[in-house]
Structure formats: C-alpha cells, structure tokens
Amino acid sequence: MLLAAGLGALGWTALHRPHPVKIREAAAAPATPLALPLEPKDWRGEIDYRALDARIQAMMADPSMQGLAIAVVENGRLSFVHGYGLTSPDDGEKVGADTIFRWASLSKTVASTLSARLARDGAFSLDDPLGKFGTSLRLPGDAQNALTVAQLLSQRTGLPRNAYDGWLEGGRDPRTIRQSLAAVAPQCPPATCHTYQNVAYDTIREVVETATHRPYADEARQRLFLPLGMTSATIGADGLRGASHWARPSHVGRALPLADAYYRIPAAAGVNSNIVDLARWMQAQMGQAPAVLPAEVLAEIQRPRVDTGRPYGNSPLGRSLDHPGYGLGMRSFGYKGHRLVGHSGAVDGYRSTMMFDPATKTGVVMLWNSDGSLPFKLQAEVFDLYYHLPFTDWLQMKGDPGPALAP
Numbered sequence: 444m445l446l447a448a449g450l451g452a453l454g455w456t457a458l459h460r461p462h463p464v465k466i467r468e469a470a471a472a473p474a475t476p477l478a479l480p481l482e483p484k485d486w487r488g489e490i491d492y493r494a495l496d497a498r499i500q501a502m503m504a505d506p507s508m509q510g511l512a513i514a515v516v517e518n519g520r521l522s523f524v525h526g527y528g529l530t531s532p533d534d535g536e537k538v539g540a541d542t543i544f545r546w547a548s549l550s551k552t553v554a555s556t557l558s559a560r561l562a563r564d565g566a567f568s569l570d571d572p573l574g575k576f577g578t579s580l581r582l583p584g585d586a587q588n589a590l591t592v593a594q595l596l597s598q599r600t601g602l603p604r605n606a607y608d609g610w611l612e613g614g615r616d617p618r619t620i621r622q623s624l625a626a627v628a629p630q631c632p633p634a635t636c637h638t639y640q641n642v643a644y645d646t647i648r649e650v651v652e653t654a655t656h657r658p659y660a661d662e663a664r665q666r667l668f669l670p671l672g673m674t675s676a677t678i679g680a681d682g683l684r685g686a687s688h689w690a691r692p693s694h695v696g697r698a699l700p701l702a703d704a705y706y707r708i709p710a711a712a713g714v715n716s717n718i719v720d721l722a723r724w725m726q727a728q729m730g731q732a733p734a735v736l737p738a739e740v741l742a743e744i745q746r747p748r749v750d751t752g753r754p755y756g757n758s759p760l761g762r763s764l765d766h767p768g769y770g771l772g773m774r775s776f777g778y779k780g781h782r783l784v785g786h787s788g789a790v791d792g793y794r795s796t797m798m799f800d801p802a803t804k805t806g807v808v809m810l811w812n813s814d815g816s817l818p819f820k821l822q823a824e825v826f827d828l829y830y831h832l833p834f835t836d837w838l839q840m841k842g843d844p845g846p847a848l849a850p
Contacts, residue, residue, distance in 0.1 A: 448557050449656065451628050455759070460644045460786060461788050462692065464583065473676075477530055479521070479540060479719065480521060480522055480524055481524050481525065481540060481776060482730060482747045483496075484778070485598045486519075486523050487522050488515070488517035488518070488520070488521060488522040488523070488829075489517060489522070489574070489829050490517065490522070490828040490829050491535040491823065491828055491829070491830075492514070492515075492522070492523050492573070492796060494514075494826070494828065495523070495798060495825065495828060496525065497830075497839065498821065498824060499511070499513065499527055500527065500789065501636070502527035502623070502817050502818070502821060502836070502838055502839070502840065503527045503748070505817055505840050506694060506695055506696060506813065507813060507815030507816070507817065508527035508528060508533075508811065508813055508817065509528055509535075509579070509690075509693040509696070509812050509813040509815075510526070510529050510531075510535065510538040510542070510686065510690050510717035510811060510812050510813075511526070511527045511528055511538060511635060511809060511810070511811040511812075511818060512524075512525070512526045512527075512538050512539075512540065512542055512544065512717070512809065512810050513525055513526075513527075513718065513808070513809045514717055514718045514719065514721065514722035514725075514807070514809075514819075515805075515806070516693050516722055516725060516726055516729070516799070516804065516805060516806055516807075516824060517798045517804075517805045517829065518803060518804055519726065519731050520728070521719075521722055524540050524718060524719060524722070526538035526539045526540060526542060528693060530542055530688065530689065530690040530812065531690070531691040531693065531698060531723065531812075532573060532693050532696050532698050532840065533691075533698050534594075534716055535690075535691065536622055538686065538690065539720075540580055540717060540719050540755075541595045541675070541687075541688050541717050542688050542689065542690050542717055542718070542720060543675060543682075543686040543688060543689040543690065543716065543717055543797065544689070544690050544715065544716070544717070544718075544792040544810035544811070544812060545596060545673060545682060545683060545714075545715055545716050545788075545790060545795070545810075546712075546713075546714040546715065546716065546788055546795050546810070547705065547712050547789055547790045547793055547795050548641070548711065548712050548786065548787065548788035548795055549714065549786050549787065549788040549796070550678075550709070550710065550712050550713050550714040550788070550790065550794075551644060551710070551711055551712075551772035551786060552642075552652075552724070552728070552744075552772050552773055552786050552797070553663055553667065553710075553714055553724075553772075553773055554644070554647050554648070554710035554711070554841070555596045555647075555770075555771035555772025555773060556577060556667065556728075556736065556740070556744055556771075556772070557598060557651060557662060557663050557666060557667060558592060558647055558650070558651065558771070559740045559743045559744050559771060559814055560666055560667070560736065561651065561654065561662075561666075562592075563737070563739065563740055563759070564744075565648065566654045566655055567592065567594045567654045567679075567847060568592070568594075569593040569743065569771075570591050570592070570593060571586050571591065571592050572588060572589050572591055573588065573590050573591070573592065573640050573646065573650065574587060574588030574589065576649060576650045576653045576654070577653065578621070578646050578649040578653075578776075579617075579618040579619075579621040579622055579649060580595075580621045580624065580626060580643060580649075581582065581621065581622050581623070581624055581625035581626065581644040582600060582601065582602070582624060582629075582747070582773070583601075583625055583626075583628070583629050583658055584633075584634060585625075586600075586601065586633040586657065588816050589633070589636060590633050591634075592647070592650060592662070593748070594633070594770060595643070595644070595646055595647060595649060595650075596771040596772050597748045597749050597750075597769055597770060597771055597772075598635070598637050598638060598639050598640055598749070599633065599635070599636065599637060599638070599749055600634035600640055600643050601629040601630060601631050601634070601635065601636065601638065602624060602627055602630065602635055602638055602640060602643055603628070603629075603638060604630070604638050604639050604640075605639060605640065606623050606624060606627055606638075606640060606642065606643060607620045607623065607624065607627070607642055607655070608621075608641055608642065609706065610642075611641070611704050611705070611707065612644055612702075612704045614704070615646060615705075617642055617707050617708050620642050620832075621642060621643060621645075621646060622679075623772070624642075624643060636749065637749040637750065637751045637752075637769050638785050640711075641705065641708055641711045641712060642708055642711070644708070644710065644711045645708035645711045645774075646710075646810060647710045648708075648709060648710040651710075654771045659678070659693060659709060659710060660678040660679065660709060660713075660757065661794075663678060663714075664676075664678075667735065668720075669671060669736075670732075670735045671718040671723050671724065671732055671735055672720075672723060673716060673723050673724065673729050674718050674720070675715075675716045675717045675719075675720045676714060676715070676716040676724075677715050677716070678709050678713045678714055678715070679706055679713055679715075680703045680793060683701070683715045684717050685700070686715070690717075690793075690810075690811075690812035691789055691812060692792020692793055692812055692813075692831065693792050693813050694801060694813065694814050695813075695814075701792075702790065702791045703793075705790050709824025712788065712790060716786065716807060717810075718809075718810055721795075721797065721808045721810060722808050724797070724808075725797050725799055725806050725808050728784070728797075728799065729742075729747070729799060729800075729801060729804040729806070730801070730804070731804070740820055743769050743770075743771060743838060744770055744771045744772065744773050745771075745773050745784050745801065746770050746774065747768025747769060747770050748769065748770055748776045749768065750767065750768055751767045751768060751774070753767055753778070754767055754787070755819060758820075758836065760819065760820050760822075760823055760837070761812040763778060763779070764776040764777065764783075765777040765779055765822065768811070770784075772786065773785070773786055773797065774786055778823070778826060779826075779830065779832065780805075781800050781802070782800065782801065782802065783798050783799065783800055783806075783826070784799055784800075784801055785796070785799060785806070786800035787819065789814075790812065791811075792804075792812060792813065792815070793811070793812055793813075794810075794811050794813070794814065794815065794816070794818065794819075794824060795808075795810050795811075796808065796809050796819055797819060798822045798826075800826070801835045803829075805826075807821075807822055807825045807826075809821070809822075816837055817840065820837040820838050820839070822836040823835070823839065824837050
C-alpha cells in the first residue's frame with residue numbers, strides 16, 4: 444500500500460495512534476521503527492546540535508519569539524527535533540514535537556505537489572489552460588483563458604503582488620475577489636514575470652476539484668498526507684482548533700485572535716501540522732518517498748521557471764542568496780555554491796519555513812507562533828554548520844527587525 448511505502452521510505456513510526464483503517468494498511472509492510480531524535484543523546488549528524496541548540500535558546504529570549512518547533516534532516520535522515528517556548532503567552536504549554544502550527548504559505552507546496560501528482564496520473568495537464576476548467580479567476584483581457592496551470596502555480600498571472608489580499612482580510616468571498624481581478628491594472632503581461640499571489644493562487648483548488656470531482660482537502664489527504672504518514676496534517680481552521688495541542692497566535696508576548704481569512708484560500712495558506720509531519724514533507728520533497736512522489740514529479744515542482752526578486756529582500760541573508768527563482772509553488776536560490784529549495788509563510792501570529800539542499804538531502808523546517816523573523820535568518824546558520832563554514836552571526840538580534848515576508 445502507498446501508506447506503507449511512504450512510511451518505509453521515510454523510516455519513521457507515527458507520533459499518534461493511527462486510525463484502525465490505517466493500521467491494516469500499514470500491516471502490509473511495516474515501517475522500520477526509529478525513535479525520534481528528541482533528546483541530546485539522540486541528536487546525530489554533521490551538525491553540532493548542541494551549538495545549534497544554544498543559538499536557538501538565545502534566539503528564543505528575544506521578545507519577538509513565543510514558541511517554536513524545529514526539525515533538521517541530514518542526508519535524508521531525521522537528525523534533530525526540538526520544541527522551544529510556549530504555545531501561548533497566557534498559560535501556554537511547552538511546545539513539543541506534537542504541537543500543531545499553521546503552515547501559512549508553505550501550503551502552496553502542497554497545492555503544487557498535488558497538481559503535479561494529478562497531472563502525472565492523467566487527471567489534467569500542467570499545460571492545460573485555465574479556461575478549460577471554468578474557474579472564478581478573471582484577468583485583464585480574459586487572459587485567464589490562455590494562462591496555463593503551470594503558469595498559475597509559478598505565480599505568473601501578471602497581477603500586482605498580493606493583489607486584493609486586503610479584501611480577503613476584510614471578509615470578502617475569494618471567488619468574488621477573483622472575479623474582480625479583471626479590473627486590476629497588470630504589472631506585466633501574463634506568463635512573463637513573477638508576481639506573488641494568494642487569492643489568485645487558490646484558483647488551483649477549483650482546478651483540482653473540477654478535474655477530480657472531490658474536495659481539495661480530501662484529495663490532499665488521500666494522495667499526499669496519508670500515504671506519507673502525515674497523520675497530524677489537516678487543512679482548515681477546524682483542524683487547528685480541534686487539535687489536542689496547538690499553538691495560539693501571538694505578537695510580542697501578546698495573544699492574538701485566530702484569524703481565518705487565509706483559511707478561506709486553502710490551496711494558498713490552509714495547511715496545519717506538527718513539526719515532525721513537516722519534516723516528513725521535506726523528506727518526501729527530497730525524494731525519500733518515491734512511491735508517493737516520483738522523481739519526475741519533484742523535478743516538475745522544483746525546477747525554477749521564472750526569476751524572482753530576493754525572497755528576503757536587501758537583508759544580509761537576502762544578499763547572500765543568488766539566482767532566486769520560482770518553480771511550481773517552490774522557491775530556489777544559490778547559497779555559497781549550493782542550490783537550496785523551499786518556501787516560507789506568514790499570517791497573523793504564525794510563521795513557517797522549509798529550506799533544503801536537494802543534492803545532499805539536508806534541510807531544516809521550523810514552525811512558530813509569533814510574528815518574529817529571526818528563525819528565517821537561523822536557516823543560514825544551520826547550513827553553515829552542515830557545510831562546515833566559518834561562523835557568521837546571521838541572527839544579529841540587537842535592534843534588527845529582520846526581513847518582512849508576505850503570507
């Protein structure tokens with residue numbers, strides 16, 4: 444079964460007790476049990492994890508931070524998992540490996556991966572024009588009729604960056620917003636430049652549902668989450684609120700209400716999970732679960748198709764990343780002679796990031812429940828440790844607000 448193949452490739456046992464149906468599936472080919480590397484005695488690899496742990500503890504003392512979960516995969520193997528801080532400023536519990544966070548825009552990697560998998564299975568082609576699916580998206584000059592699925596997923600609608608996100612946050616219906624985009628002055632002709640979107644990107648949900656005749660969340664769960672053993676992964680606000688242990692949103696030590704605007708565009712920002720399942724997702728993107736995500740699917744997703752600006756702006760980290768590009772819901776860039784791939788996310792009170800080196804199958808994932816930007820910088824310190832490069836103080840915590848990111 445796919446579940447057994449996915450778990451066997453990843454070589455992990457699940458954090459939570461599986462549903463009885465999943466027990467029967469897993470029994471066909473049980474995964475090799477490996478303990479999660481939660482304690483210092485279990486941390487292993489090229490990286491000095493005690494040094495990394497000390498850096499994270501220093502970072503967590505910054506007022507911008509609340510709670511954080513991190514996992515590192517080295518050479519395809521889960522090597523480090525740890526939680527820091529609390530799930531809420533108001534009597535929160537300690538963040539652990541089973542704490543659920545929002546992925547925010549990291550969810551776009553699920554939408555693009557699902558689309559590439561469906562295309563491989565013949566449900567549609569990535570070269571199909573959106574006009575074939577009767578979506579709610581309207582672009583100037585009816586350009587949506589010719590824009591392809593791949594061009595949508597690589598953020599080449601031609602619309603201004605983050606078009607009408609404010610309308611979404613103000614409570615307007617996403618379908619109505621998409622229909623209104625026809626009146627927006629384009630930034631460039633469609634398919635010719637990268638302009639990051641959220642509301643427009645969620646059009647892929649309509650494509651998936653039209654092609655499969657099933658809800659988007661069900662397709663993601665059945666084709667990706669369950670086969671990969673991602674038992675904590677859900678789509679939608681109820682999946683977060685219904686979890687036994689979930690991190691509440693915060694800002695500089697103050698609790699925030701849970702905002703649901705971006706949950707209404709689930710293909711762009713609707714996924715939740717714990718850090719272990721996000722690490723599983725990264726391992727699958729590294730090619731560790733070929734029965735679920737074959738190499739040709741990963742190549743479609745991760746191949747850069749359009750140049751972008753620096754994802755971290757003109758910050759020291761931003762300047763260190765060269766040749767930034769965007770594939771299908773996936774960023775890529777060079778770092779000190781290495782190619783890195785990933786995505787990040789931000790919504791009110793939550794941040795997320797995934798960055799990995801596909802050649803060495805090494806990378807880091809982090810989820811945190813605040814607006815702090817320091818963990819984005821910490822990624823570079825993780826790779827410096829793995830590549831055995833001289834120490835650079837990327838955190839620079841004193842008085843440095845860090846880069847701002849779109850959701």
